[in-house]
Amino acid sequence: MDTRTTTDAQTRPNRPGQALCGLDEIPDGTAKGFDLGAGDEPLEIFVVREGPRVFAYVNVCPHTGSPLDWQPDDFMNEDGCHIMCHTHGALFEVADGFCIAGPCAGDSLTPVKVEVDGAGNVVLREAVTDGP
Numbered sequence: 001m002d003t004r005t006t007t008d009a010q011t012r013p014n015r016p017g018q019a020l021c022g023l024d025e026i027p028d029g030t031a032k033g034f035d036l037g038a039g040d041e042p043l044e045i046f047v048v049r050e051g052p053r054v055f056a057y058v059n060v061c062p063h064t065g066s067p068l069d070w071q072p073d074d075f076m077n078e079d080g081c082h083i084m085c086h087t088h089g090a091l092f093e094v095a096d097g098f099c100i101a102g103p104c105a106g107d108s109l110t111p112v113k114v115e116v117d118g119a120g121n122v123v124l125r126e127a128v129t130d131g132p
Protein backbone atom coordinates (compact mmCIF):
# COMPACT_ATOMS: atom_id res chain seq x y z
CA MET A 1 0.00 0.00 0.00
CA ASP A 2 1.25 3.46 -0.88
CA THR A 3 1.25 5.38 2.39
CA ARG A 4 3.07 8.38 1.01
CA THR A 5 1.58 11.74 1.80
CA THR A 6 1.02 13.72 -1.37
CA THR A 7 -1.08 16.54 -0.03
CA ASP A 8 1.79 18.99 -0.36
CA ALA A 9 2.41 18.30 -4.06
CA GLN A 10 1.50 21.28 -6.15
CA THR A 11 -0.85 20.77 -9.10
CA ARG A 12 -0.15 22.45 -12.44
CA PRO A 13 -1.59 22.15 -15.97
CA ASN A 14 0.38 19.74 -18.18
CA ARG A 15 1.23 22.02 -21.09
CA PRO A 16 4.31 23.51 -22.76
CA GLY A 17 5.53 26.70 -21.13
CA GLN A 18 3.71 26.01 -17.88
CA ALA A 19 5.51 27.59 -14.92
CA LEU A 20 6.02 25.14 -12.06
CA CYS A 21 7.65 27.42 -9.49
CA GLY A 22 10.42 29.94 -9.08
CA LEU A 23 13.96 28.54 -9.12
CA ASP A 24 14.45 30.15 -5.72
CA GLU A 25 11.64 27.97 -4.32
CA ILE A 26 13.84 24.88 -4.73
CA PRO A 27 16.84 25.09 -2.40
CA ASP A 28 20.08 24.04 -4.09
CA GLY A 29 20.63 20.28 -3.84
CA THR A 30 16.98 19.51 -3.16
CA ALA A 31 13.92 18.63 -5.21
CA LYS A 32 10.26 19.51 -5.37
CA GLY A 33 7.32 17.41 -6.54
CA PHE A 34 4.44 18.52 -8.73
CA ASP A 35 1.22 16.94 -9.96
CA LEU A 36 0.46 17.66 -13.60
CA GLY A 37 -3.02 17.67 -15.01
CA ALA A 38 -6.42 17.33 -13.46
CA GLY A 39 -8.46 14.40 -12.27
CA ASP A 40 -7.98 11.68 -9.70
CA GLU A 41 -4.67 10.45 -11.08
CA PRO A 42 -2.49 13.39 -12.05
CA LEU A 43 0.97 12.67 -13.46
CA GLU A 44 3.58 13.08 -10.74
CA ILE A 45 6.94 14.64 -11.57
CA PHE A 46 9.77 16.16 -9.56
CA VAL A 47 12.35 18.83 -10.28
CA VAL A 48 15.89 18.69 -8.88
CA ARG A 49 17.98 21.84 -8.55
CA GLU A 50 21.73 21.76 -8.93
CA GLY A 51 22.93 25.36 -8.67
CA PRO A 52 21.44 27.31 -11.59
CA ARG A 53 20.43 24.11 -13.42
CA VAL A 54 17.27 22.03 -13.09
CA PHE A 55 16.51 18.43 -14.03
CA ALA A 56 13.11 16.78 -13.89
CA TYR A 57 11.74 13.25 -14.01
CA VAL A 58 8.49 11.37 -13.80
CA ASN A 59 8.04 10.24 -10.20
CA VAL A 60 8.04 6.53 -11.00
CA CYS A 61 10.86 4.20 -9.94
CA PRO A 62 11.93 1.78 -12.70
CA HIS A 63 12.16 -1.00 -10.09
CA THR A 64 8.49 -1.46 -9.15
CA GLY A 65 6.79 1.61 -10.56
CA SER A 66 6.21 3.17 -7.16
CA PRO A 67 6.89 6.85 -6.34
CA LEU A 68 10.40 7.67 -5.14
CA ASP A 69 9.42 9.88 -2.21
CA TRP A 70 7.77 8.61 0.94
CA GLN A 71 7.58 12.12 2.35
CA PRO A 72 6.67 15.11 0.16
CA ASP A 73 9.69 16.46 -1.74
CA ASP A 74 12.06 13.87 -0.20
CA PHE A 75 13.76 12.76 -3.43
CA MET A 76 17.44 13.04 -2.54
CA ASN A 77 19.95 10.96 -0.62
CA GLU A 78 21.47 12.27 2.59
CA ASP A 79 24.26 14.33 1.01
CA GLY A 80 22.04 15.69 -1.77
CA CYS A 81 24.31 14.35 -4.52
CA HIS A 82 21.97 11.71 -5.92
CA ILE A 83 18.27 11.12 -6.40
CA MET A 84 17.16 8.30 -4.13
CA CYS A 85 14.16 6.01 -4.26
CA HIS A 86 13.06 5.71 -0.65
CA THR A 87 11.31 2.38 -1.22
CA HIS A 88 14.37 0.15 -1.73
CA GLY A 89 17.21 2.69 -1.84
CA ALA A 90 18.07 2.92 -5.54
CA LEU A 91 20.38 5.84 -6.38
CA PHE A 92 20.16 7.85 -9.61
CA GLU A 93 22.39 10.44 -11.24
CA VAL A 94 20.87 13.93 -11.05
CA ALA A 95 21.84 14.97 -14.58
CA ASP A 96 20.48 11.99 -16.53
CA GLY A 97 18.43 9.85 -14.13
CA PHE A 98 20.65 6.81 -14.65
CA CYS A 99 20.47 4.31 -11.77
CA ILE A 100 23.96 3.65 -10.39
CA ALA A 101 23.04 1.45 -7.41
CA GLY A 102 20.15 -0.60 -6.11
CA PRO A 103 17.74 -3.15 -7.52
CA CYS A 104 17.23 -1.27 -10.82
CA ALA A 105 20.91 -0.45 -11.50
CA GLY A 106 21.37 0.24 -15.21
CA ASP A 107 17.80 1.49 -15.71
CA SER A 108 16.84 5.15 -15.87
CA LEU A 109 14.15 7.50 -14.68
CA THR A 110 11.90 8.99 -17.37
CA PRO A 111 13.10 12.54 -18.09
CA VAL A 112 10.87 15.60 -18.18
CA LYS A 113 12.03 18.62 -20.21
CA VAL A 114 12.22 21.73 -18.04
CA GLU A 115 14.17 24.95 -18.13
CA VAL A 116 14.59 28.17 -16.19
CA ASP A 117 13.08 31.10 -18.09
CA GLY A 118 14.26 34.68 -18.12
CA ALA A 119 12.07 35.55 -15.14
CA GLY A 120 13.67 32.81 -13.02
CA ASN A 121 10.75 30.40 -13.23
CA VAL A 122 11.08 26.66 -13.76
CA VAL A 123 8.86 25.88 -16.77
CA LEU A 124 7.85 22.78 -18.72
CA ARG A 125 9.38 22.77 -22.20
CA GLU A 126 6.73 20.32 -23.42
CA ALA A 127 3.74 18.43 -22.13
CA VAL A 128 4.68 15.28 -20.22
CA THR A 129 3.66 11.71 -20.90
CA ASP A 130 4.51 8.88 -18.53
CA GLY A 131 5.56 6.39 -21.16
CA PRO A 132 7.68 6.07 -24.30
Ligand code: FES
Pocket (backbone or CB within 6 Å): 061, 062, 063, 064, 065, 066, 085, 086, 087, 088, 089, 090, 102, 103, 104
Ligand atom coordinates in the same frame (compact mmCIF):
# COMPACT_ATOMS: atom_id res chain seq x y z
S1 FES B 1 10.80 0.80 -5.87
FE1 FES B 1 12.52 2.09 -6.14
S2 FES B 1 14.19 0.86 -5.53
FE2 FES B 1 12.48 -0.45 -5.34
